[in-house]
Amino acid sequence: MFQITAKRSGRVALSLAACASAALALPVAAAEPTKVKVFIGAMFEIGENTGDRAGEFQHWYERYWKTSQPHAVKGALKPIYCNDDGVCGAVLGMGKVNSSSSMQAILLDPAYDFSQAYFVLSGVAGTPPSRGTIGDVSWGSWLVDYDLGHRWAPEEGKPGEPVFMPRKGYESYRVFQLNPALVNWAVKLGSGTNLQDSDSARQYRMRYPDKRAQAAPSVTVGTHMTGDTFFHGPGLSKEAQYMAKLYGADDYVITEMEAAAITLVIKRQFGTDRVLSLRGAVNFDQGNPNETTLQHLDPAPGQTAGGFAETVANIEAVGSRVVDHITANWAEWQKGVPPLPAK
Template identity: 25%
Template sequence: MVKMFRWAGLVCAGMMALPAVAFAQKPWPVRVVVVTTFEKGADTGDQPGELQLWAEREHLTEHVAFPGGVHDILTNPEHTEIAIVTGMTLVNAGPSIMALGMDPRFDLTKAYWLVTGIAGADPQVMSVGSAAWARYVVNDVAQSIDMREVPKDWPYGVYAAGAVRPGTLEGSDQEHGPNAGYPIVFPLNAGLSHWAWERTQTVKLMDTPEMRAYSKGWAEYPAAVKAPSVIQGDSFASDLYWHGHYLNQYARDWVKMFTNAQGVFAMSNMEDSAIASAMVRLDRMKKADFQRLMVLRTASNYTLPPKGRKAYKTVSEEYSGDGLPAYEAAWRVGSVVVHELAGHWAVYEDHVPGHVP
């Protein structure tokens, strides 16, 4: 958590580094919005966070002042691709997306939105440096009891609000539907997700001896010791920065329960459900198209400790390669889709690609 707040402070400081460009009266018809959640320092030229590789490699050289957010909007000279830094956690991410969607300077009605951030990865599903396209984004509205006070047969102390125990919706607000009381699960456009995965599944990702050595601590999970790859796996968002075996099992069970056993927990993060919720509302307001939302998360660390170590000792450890393999994967994979969509706009402007296999 200390690391998270340090980054957030640098984001706010960095946003004053460059002057914003003057803005034309006519709204820009944006083709792709790249959604990042933080940047460590400057937008270019130093140690990268989620934004920097996009800024440098996509030539996002113009800054547009964005009072509704935490950082200037970056754009390419053609004004077809923009990038936003939402700020970390749900409380920042949702309002930032709403502010952008309501900003009259941008026409986002046909834009594709690509969430491209790092995440904690379940070692049962993927290895550090891997990338996962989500089909579901799942939220964490729940009740919680300290593990020391739960019945002995409970696997953990977190359960659906109103439910009788973990692992069931019986008695909960969601008993008659996963979003009956409030949104818990956001099914994304499965066809678009599959299309994006098909186009990127062979992208070469970083794979260094240091990454291999790092993952040996999770050798009991075959997926963790494999070379990084591009998969389909789902996003679980929480404002609680959690870590450990019990909470990891809770995340696996939670995603499975709320997606009718169709989803697979792959990535933990602190923003995606708020982003998805904002997109749903912008869609209802005819400001954006929820069916054009894509979530790509890349593995910077694992959601539970390596064998033989305690969760409280590893929760705040530095990421493998200081996160660079995950930042690289986000751009290498995400840019393939961005270039296809923006570069062939006559094909995709009025036709969302993909089909459910």
């Protein structure tokens, strides 16, 4: 009797072991990727994501991801955050290579589905005093790469003529016209935002004779110029405007360091119809008539523009109107940008 029971027990054990092995051999169903509705890319944060001085990411984080867990992405500078509404975001890094390599890594992560996502590329920037002022928030209609050409010293060319010539072969990725329908939506949704200002910024603006420089902050639209070089001074500002016109773009209104490069990465996978460039002006791209360019680049204590805290708050205040509208009306936006209402 004992021998029969033992044999039965052995057969049961073998059977259970076989079942366990079969279960282990079954493929494990992969988790469904997170469907991203809007991705917000900032370029830097000053300290923590919340609770201290805000950089480009903090106001976005506090609005959308305070209760979200970070997800590390191999090859990206910082983790990505997502909320239950499909709004995701990350700090991508400053400069063209840094930011675009982070964006590439995030887009290739199988944990996310970006096939219907809208992209808001967000950060601070400079502006020419003839076209903008401290605290402005600007939507990019065109993105132009400041590089990808030939340059020479002014004294080595003809007096008064440009010192830049585009290099052949870069035509498809040195300039991008962003989707006018989407840009028009962004301008419409953001234009009613009550923008913050500061006494220090108001006082600083008065150093410039330009009426646009002296004006209160507003929501603007125009060409965003992307360059790793922190170009500065009236001469290079004029050159940037020359390049914008040379490429058939709108007036140059913003100087920044990332948008064209990130857009190229997105374009190669999803096109550019759902890309927005959003920038807040925290400095002028040149000094006032009473200071040299080098003096403006290295100001004495107390001589800086001010208004940084207010500008980063303005960026999120304007941009979140677009993000919230898209997610709240996802059935209309999922397959593409809907027509703008007539009124």
